[in-house]
Amino acid sequence: MTPSDPVETRTEARPTQTATLAEIAREAGVSAPTVSKVLNGRADVAPATRTRVEELLRAHGYRRRRAEATRSPLIDLVFHELESAWAMEVIRGVENVARDAGLSVVLSESAGRLTPGRTWADQVAARRPHGVVLVLSGLDESQRALLTSRSIPFVVMDPAGDPGADVPSIGATNWQGGLAATRHLVELGHRRIGAISGPPQMMCSRARIDGYRAALETAGLPVDQQLIKTGDFHHETGYRLGRELLERPDRPTAVFAGNDLQALGFYEAARELGLRIPEDVSVVGFDDLPVARWVGPPLTTVRQPLTEMAEAAARLVLELGRAASREAPTATRVELATSLVVRTSTGPPPAR
């Protein structure tokens, strides 16, 4: 993992399977090679047969033995959307671990849906990677069953929703980050601090805003709902909601922008209104994308160790693959530490 302070929970090893491939074949009324074909994602199986076999594999909790022998030297990496400005940091992390392990990375996009399509799962089953890293993207129950029956492990990075207690995942301490960002503003003397959150269906964005609230409350400051706007992590939203906040007669003197892209949108809103950062208004981002150092003024932000998180996710998925043969327990829920990076977009509030 990393030198940061990981929060871990452990899951129990799963019960050993009972049904064999031959038993599944008998129950389905097909030959053992037909079950093999289904497991290998071959196209030459009648759809009805295939569905029946998949159902039995799932009902029996079948897990392929000796999966190592038949694995391709690949890791699958699946994004919710490649638009994400930090996708590159994640790709680099997975690529680092894959290269060291002699594996190649297969990239896909679930194209805006929060679970990748059925075709995707079939393709994965057919190519038999060492494991699957999902970014901000979950799997539905049948997809999980399909991967489990092939002994293809998976890990979710930075879960969008609550991934369920038994889904291995790597996250960051989002709540701590929201807390640190807001405390920094409080310590500079700000009393009216606004926020632009990410989409509420993503747990990471909820956690950040909860950290913001906690910082205000522990400082004895009121939480003004009018100063909390709901965004979607995109630049345009940071601009639009930034204007809403800054055009108020009682505008905040500082804003926690939820992520770096929204912070950059906020910069544009301030620029258009003739407000200087940080002299007239302070702003803090979240992520620490490379661009945060390049904008003017350089952005104070909460660093999320994205490359390290991706490396941890890739290492975890490979470890799960090895553990499947040993039935050894593994730490499967990890949060890596975030840290505040103070640059020059934050300063004391203007004298009034």
Next chain:
Amino acid sequence: MTPSDPVETRTEARPTQTATLAEIAREAGVSAPTVSKVLNGRADVAPATRTRVEELLRAHGYRRRRAEATRSPLIDLVFHELESAWAMEVIRGVENVARDAGLSVVLSESAGRLTPGRTWADQVAARRPHGVVLVLSGLDESQRALLTSRSIPFVVMDPAGDPGADVPSIGATNWQGGLAATRHLVELGHRRIGAISGPPQMMCSRARIDGYRAALETAGLPVDQQLIKTGDFHHETGYRLGRELLERPDRPTAVFAGNDLQALGFYEAARELGLRIPEDVSVVGFDDLPVARWVGPPLTTVRQPLTEMAEAAARLVLELGRAASREAPTATRVELATSLVVRTSTGPPPAR
């Protein structure tokens, strides 16, 4: 392709092969299945045998027949370095074409070397993709022979060097872009225009600077070598060379920054010296990364249609795969048009 004005050349179809797999086996003194194993990238072949077989395959110009039947539903995408800020645009383009064709994308990085390593070529031979798209990265002769013998087509996107007349490639009209950027500055009234180039070993960066020179010369302006700095396309270099240019007593009133990252470094240099963009100095980038719209002031730049170029490269490689069976000629050298996007980082020179 795209509605832009493509520059095309055509290559001749290659001569039909003569030696069969059985003949290669006889000449190498091994069995035909052993030659098959080498072609399939299997590990269970003695290194000496393997080398001998590879040499014969190459000497005879062997090309696998019926390659379609044994292909995996994959496209390989190889980057010179994933650091590149525009890698995401390229990945998205290849991903779009792959998804429509029911293929997945395997991503690798040649880790700063200009040709990917030997291990990479072996892995590609073993996984038998439909084709390989190389970004700013070439192949050495033995790697080309290895892919050719397996009938795995490849296309180079935005060649770093001169890829050779028979290498299929997709580029952009870099020279036209450098010309348009510099003409824009000349038309605004600038007479002392500096430039920060990319690395001279990349043909794209040479072409941009040649376009810059052509614009000055056709406007009857002198080309001052002292105002042309050699960079490496990174932010830090734009900052450092930007300071060098701006600290001159006879500093230029405008700069063509070679790419967007160098332009952003130049912004930082201007900020530190208390110079306003565009009131005190104008700057033009190249690429039109998303961040060009987000910085203050939004950057005037030359748009390179990166996603469309990547789509064209992926489509071309699939077309070459189909053409191999038909021996049909294909347009294999294409340059897509660049276009100037005028934002607010450029204006008339300051009155002196």
